[in-house]
Amino acid sequence: MRLASIISALEWICTIAAATSTQGLYDLVERRLPRHSQNFAFVLNETLHLNETDRQNDHYTIATSSNGSIAISGNSVGALATVLRRYFVDVAHVDLYWFIGSRLDQVSATLPRPNATITGASIVPWRYFFNTVTFSYTTPFWSWSDWELELDWLALHGVNLPLAWVGFEKILLDAFQEVNLTTSQILPFFSGPAFQAWNRFGNIQGSWGGELPLQWIDQQFELQQKILSRMLELGMTPILPAFTGFVPRALTDVYPNATVVNGSQWEDFPTELTNTTFLEPSDPLFSELQKIVLTKQLDYYGNITQFYTLDQYNENDPFSGDLDYLRDVTHGTWQSLKAANPAAVWVMQGWLFTSNADFWTNERIEAYLSGVEVDEDMLVLDLFSESQPQWQRTESYYGKPWIWNQLHDYGDNQGLYGQIDNLTINPIEALANSSSLVGFGLTPEGQEGNEIMYALLLDQAWQRTPIDTALYFHDWVRTRYSSHNNTVPEQLYTAWELLRTSTYNNTNLTSNAVSKAIFELAPNTTHLANRTGHHPTTVNYDPAAVRDAWGAMYAASAHDAALWTNPAFTHDFVDVTRQVFSNAFTASYTALIASWNAPSSASNETGSGTFEPHAQALILLLRTLDPLLAALPQFNLAPWLASARALAPASNSTTTNEIADFYEYNARNQITQWGPQGNINDYASKSWGGLVGDYYLPRWLVFLEYLREVGPEGYEDAGVRQMIAGVEEGFQVPGNGLGIRENSGDVRSVVESAVVPALEKLGIIQ
Numbered sequence: 120m121r122l123a124s125i126i127s128a129l130e131w132i133c134t135i136a137a138a139t140s141t142q143g144l145y146d147l148v149e150r151r152l153p154r155h156s157q158n159f160a161f162v163l164n165e166t167l168h169l170n171e172t173d174r175q176n177d178h179y180t181i182a183t184s185s186n187g188s189i190a191i192s193g194n195s196v197g198a199l200a201t202v203l204r205r206y207f208v209d210v211a212h213v214d215l216y217w218f219i220g221s222r223l224d225q226v227s228a229t230l231p232r233p234n235a236t237i238t239g240a241s242i243v244p245w246r247y248f249f250n251t252v253t254f255s256y257t258t259p260f261w262s263w264s265d266w267e268l269e270l271d272w273l274a275l276h277g278v279n280l281p282l283a284w285v286g287f288e289k290i291l292l293d294a295f296q297e298v299n300l301t302t303s304q305i306l307p308f309f310s311g312p313a314f315q316a317w318n319r320f321g322n323i324q325g326s327w328g329g330e331l332p333l334q335w336i337d338q339q340f341e342l343q344q345k346i347l348s349r350m351l352e353l354g355m356t357p358i359l360p361a362f363t364g365f366v367p368r369a370l371t372d373v374y375p376n377a378t379v380v381n382g383s384q385w386e387d388f389p390t391e392l393t394n395t396t397f398l399e400p401s402d403p404l405f406s407e408l409q410k411i412v413l414t415k416q417l418d419y420y421g422n423i424t425q426f427y428t429l430d431q432y433n434e435n436d437p438f439s440g441d442l443d444y445l446r447d448v449t450h451g452t453w454q455s456l457k458a459a460n461p462a463a464v465w466v467m468q469g470w471l472f473t474s475n476a477d478f479w480t481n482e483r484i485e486a487y488l489s490g491v492e493v494d495e496d497m498l499v500l501d502l503f504s505e506s507q508p509q510w511q512r513t514e515s516y517y518g519k520p521w522i523w524n525q526l527h528d529y530g531d532n533q534g535l536y537g538q539i540d541n542l543t544i545n546p547i548e549a550l551a552n553s554s555s556l557v558g559f560g561l562t563p564e565g566q567e568g569n570e571i572m573y574a575l576l577l578d579q580a581w582q583r584t585p586i587d588t589a590l591y592f593h594d595w596v597r598t599r600y601s602s603h604n605n606t607v608p609e610q611l612y613t614a615w616e617l618l619r620t621s622t623y624n625n626t627n628l629t630s631n632a633v634s635k636a637i638f639e640l641a642p643n644t645t646h647l648a649n650r651t652g653h654h655p656t657t658v659n660y661d662p663a664a665v666r667d668a669w670g671a672m673y674a675a676s677a678h679d680a681a682l683w684t685n686p687a688f689t690h691d692f693v694d695v696t697r698q699v700f701s702n703a704f705t706a707s708y709t710a711l712i713a714s715w716n717a718p719s720s721a722s723n724e725t726g727s728g729t730f731e732p733h734a735q736a737l738i739l740l741l742r743t744l745d746p747l748l749a750a751l752p753q754f755n756l757a758p759w760l761a762s763a764r765a766l767a768p769a770s771n772s773t774t775t776n777e778i779a780d781f782y783e784y785n786a787r788n789q790i791t792q793w794g795p796q797g798n799i800n801d802y803a804s805k806s807w808g809g810l811v812g813d814y815y816l817p818r819w820l821v822f823l824e825y826l827r828e829v830g831p832e833g834y835e836d837a838g839v840r841q842m843i844a845g846v847e848e849g850f851q852v853p854g855n856g857l858g859i860r861e862n863s864g865d866v867r868s869v870v871e872s873a874v875v876p877a878l879e880k881l882g883i884i885q
């Protein structure tokens with residue numbers, strides 16, 4: 120043994136004394152960089168404050184210690200995890216990412232040592248992550264290893280306050296049983312695996328296509344235990360669910376005198392699936408259930424947090440708009456939380472004030488919030504701060520602590536998108552202007568992509584002035600594509616600079632979230648392009664910028680063919696190609712509809728006029744895009760379906776297949792019809808291999824065939840809808856094999872054999 124390694128070994132032993140707090144960090148290094156943890160010495164120093172007036176924030180230092188180890192000190196485990204990423208990114212130039220996983224192993228064999236001491240501090244005590252619906256759009260079928268990557272990502276990015284919804288149905292089931300409801304009275308209340316978020320919100324009740332199996336409830340509860348212990352090891356404070364008041368309808372069979380009201384109808388769901396029964400907080404049974412729910416979590420998990428997520432009116436209207444009623448609801452709910460856990464802090468998503476601004480006048484918001492008489496007992500998530508902030512109009516939620524959040528996307532839609540100036544300038548301004556702002560966070564409906572926009576806000580939480588985004592993008596490119604061959608071709612910097620100043624610099628807030636491809640929407644002669652609101656399709660930049668970024672990336676691959684084996688490059692190249700195709704589709708579609716509407720082409724025949732070339736362009740775009748997307752698992756439908764089926768019990772019995780089929784049906788339904796009858800059709804659509812070829816393309820083929828035959832005068836909307844609905848319904852059936860593609864893994868061959876010829880043919884590139 121050489122001296123250095125003996126010293127490292129000794130240091131390792133020394134740190135075991137502090138294992139209860141820093142062990143999670145050594146474990147993280149071992150997970151991602153096996154046999155390298157002895158290079159690090161983590162020191163938790165609770166009195167480390169670089170700035171004596173700033174004790175509530177996280178502080179850190181990194182240095183090379185006299186014995187050569189990388190010495191990382193911080194005043195919290197969360198601070199230590201964040202600093203560890205600063206070391207990886209700023210000194211070693213490696214990082215870990217969504218979709219492509221950890222690239223930390225690309226570090227040079229001898230870990231570089233920092234030259235000088237690096238110091239830093241957070242500017243807000245809390246960094247928050249997740250939206251209640253992320254648990255249904257992104258994570259419903261995740262395995263433990265998916266969660267391990269996610270939790271490492273969160274810790275390294277400084278998140279110390281994550282939502283933790285997984286497995287809550289186990290707690291609710293236990294609680295309702297304890298107040299004498301039977302299992303068969305409770306299970307019909309729960310929604311399917313892909314729809315639990317909206318059941319937890321009280322928007323929907325029950326399930327379509329089958330009932331939630333007990334097996335799901337038990338298995339998710341086991342997963343939650345792993346998730347929570349890992350969160351704690353990594354220095355995070357989880358936010359646990361609480362009892363909201365939404366109950367099975369059968370509750371009134373057992374308690375005929377319970378004070379209940381019917382919640383409102385959500386979207387256009389039929390009454391049996393919505394109008395969820397709400398037990399008023401004034402009823403003593405509410406407090407009893409709250410006590411049971413919180414106590415069960417304390418028993419199962421320990422007294423691990425003071426934070427509880429609890430939303431009663433997220434896209435639900437209160438029974439009454441009367442100010443006293445609203446105040447009493449929060450007051451009773453708050454009292455029930457405090458009675459069950461004196462430390463409880465109620466965390467609320469502030470979305471209702473945005474989405475139902477007509478109901479939520481300032482007077483009502485103030486009344487509702489004032490029911491919680493101690494401001495510090497509540498924490499409000501300003502959910503969509505980059506586009507529809509509510510903190511100014513509510514005078515910082517009338518004094519309640521709150522968090523500035525980026526929402527960014529609806530329904531896990533894909534599209535290159537960001538508000539780069541808003542994200543760096545506005546949270547800093549908010550901090551200067553609101554004394555009750557206590558954190559920055561991310562509330563994506565789905566973890567769709569555009570990862571740089573998410574990393575940017577979390578990094579902004581550690582800088583007092585707006586980040587210089589030109590520099591930030593440059594460093595991002597260098598780290599993202601670095602590998603053992605550490606030269607990043609210049610064209611990649613060019614590509615990202617083009618994206619930074621176009622797709623990532625949206626300033627037109629008429630359309631203010633990720634914009635999706637129109638080919639993902641049910642074909643129509645109107646209402647597809649330039650949509651705003653919940654199915655945004657507006658492109659607020661010059662599409663030529665993305666095409667040029669694509670060109671620069673392609674040129675980079677010609678310069679350095681090794682990029683084709685770099686998973687960061689193949690991911691980004693497929694993603695940018697997807698956007699080029701999406702934009703080209705909109706252009707061809709617009710031309711097609713114009714030619715169809717032009718009187719001279721009303722009786723177009725195949726091959727004549729301008730209609731047909733545009734129709735062929737649409738078909739070519741979809742046929743070419745499908746195999747490209749399928750080449751990578753993260754853009755392929757099959758892994759989503761397989762991950763759903765994989766959560767069913769592993770055996771060949773008939774019941775097993777039924778459970779697997781039910782999970783698969785949930786997975787298919789959410790991203791297409793979203794509801795038993797296409798209730799919010801295409802809301803959570805995806806540009807995924809398999810889905811493009813076997814779902815979107817058939818819908819467009821049916822539609823184009825119809826338009827070839829029928830001009831504007833003869834067009835019958837209901838008939839068209841019916842034909843398209845036929846395709847939609849056929850796709851729902853589990854086990855039908857539709858959309859199943861192998862991951863070829865070979866992006867290069869699809870690009871060279873199909874993508875480039877198609878773009879040339881369509882005149883998009885020369």
Ligand SMILES: *[C@@H]1O[C@H](CO)[C@@H](O)[C@H](O)[C@H]1NC(C)=O
Nearest residue numbers: 162164165166167168169192
């Ligand atoms: C902890 O930090 C304080 C303040 O920087 C410093 O004085 C002290 O020596 C540190 N303690 C250890 C054990 O490093």
Ligand SMILES: *[C@@H]1O[C@H](CO)[C@@H](O)[C@H](O)[C@H]1NC(C)=O
Nearest residue numbers: 170171172173174176240583
């Ligand atoms: C120290 O912390 C205070 C309070 O958070 C802040 O206003 C000040 O700018 C900080 N000083 C430095 C040098 O970061």
Ligand SMILES: *[C@@H]1O[C@H](CO)[C@@H](O)[C@H](O)[C@H]1NC(C)=O
Nearest residue numbers: 209210211231232233234235
């Ligand atoms: C250390 O300093 C040298 C000279 O300033 C610089 O070239 C090198 O990049 C630095 N290394 C690290 C790991 O910061």
Ligand SMILES: *[C@@H]1O[C@H](CO)[C@@H](O)[C@H](O)[C@H]1NC(C)=O
Nearest residue numbers: 296297298299300373404407
């Ligand atoms: C549930 O039933 C048991 C046995 O009948 C009874 O002792 C208990 O009080 C009931 N619990 C509630 C909350 O009504």
Ligand SMILES: *[C@@H]1O[C@H](CO)[C@@H](O)[C@H](O)[C@H]1NC(C)=O
Nearest residue numbers: 371372373374375376377378
């Ligand atoms: C329900 O309320 C009615 C009227 O207040 C009362 O007569 C009855 O005893 C109550 N029933 C139960 C089961 O508490």
Ligand SMILES: *[C@@H]1O[C@H](CO)[C@@H](O)[C@H](O)[C@H]1NC(C)=O
Nearest residue numbers: 381382383384385390393394
């Ligand atoms: C469901 O809610 C809607 C309001 O959103 C209401 O008009 C309707 O009457 C409710 N239905 C039931 C059965 O409560």
Ligand SMILES: *[C@@H]1O[C@H](CO)[C@@H](O)[C@H](O)[C@H]1NC(C)=O
Nearest residue numbers: 417422423425459460461462
């Ligand atoms: C949980 O711990 C907190 C902080 O130590 C304490 O205030 C609270 O009373 C505890 N809750 C319960 C239910 O023991």
Ligand SMILES: *[C@@H]1O[C@H](CO)[C@@H](O)[C@H](O)[C@H]1NC(C)=O
Nearest residue numbers: 505506507508540541544628
């Ligand atoms: C960010 O968005 C908000 C809300 O729409 C707007 O008021 C603000 O001016 C924007 N700021 C920047 C820098 O774009």
Ligand SMILES: *[C@@H]1O[C@H](CO)[C@@H](O)[C@H](O)[C@H]1NC(C)=O
Nearest residue numbers: 539540588619620621624626
């Ligand atoms: C974003 O666009 C705005 C308005 O066009 C411009 O003022 C700003 O400089 C741009 N920012 C970046 C990073 O390109």
Ligand SMILES: *[C@@H]1O[C@H](CO)[C@@H](O)[C@H](O)[C@H]1NC(C)=O
Nearest residue numbers: 627628629630649651657659
């Ligand atoms: C913003 O977008 C809307 C919707 O696409 C458009 O009508 C409007 O002209 C745009 N405004 C500017 C200033 O570009």
Ligand SMILES: *[C@@H]1O[C@H](CO)[C@@H](O)[C@H](O)[C@H]1NC(C)=O
Nearest residue numbers: 604605606607608678679681
């Ligand atoms: C490393 O990259 C350079 C330029 O980007 C390229 O010319 C060279 O062939 C690459 N080397 C290897 C071993 O891949």
Ligand SMILES: *[C@@H]1O[C@H](CO)[C@@H](O)[C@H](O)[C@H]1NC(C)=O
Nearest residue numbers: 641642643645646836839840
């Ligand atoms: C096209 O969109 C309009 C407006 O949303 C809608 O009324 C119509 O039914 C749609 N047609 C089809 C075929 O989906």
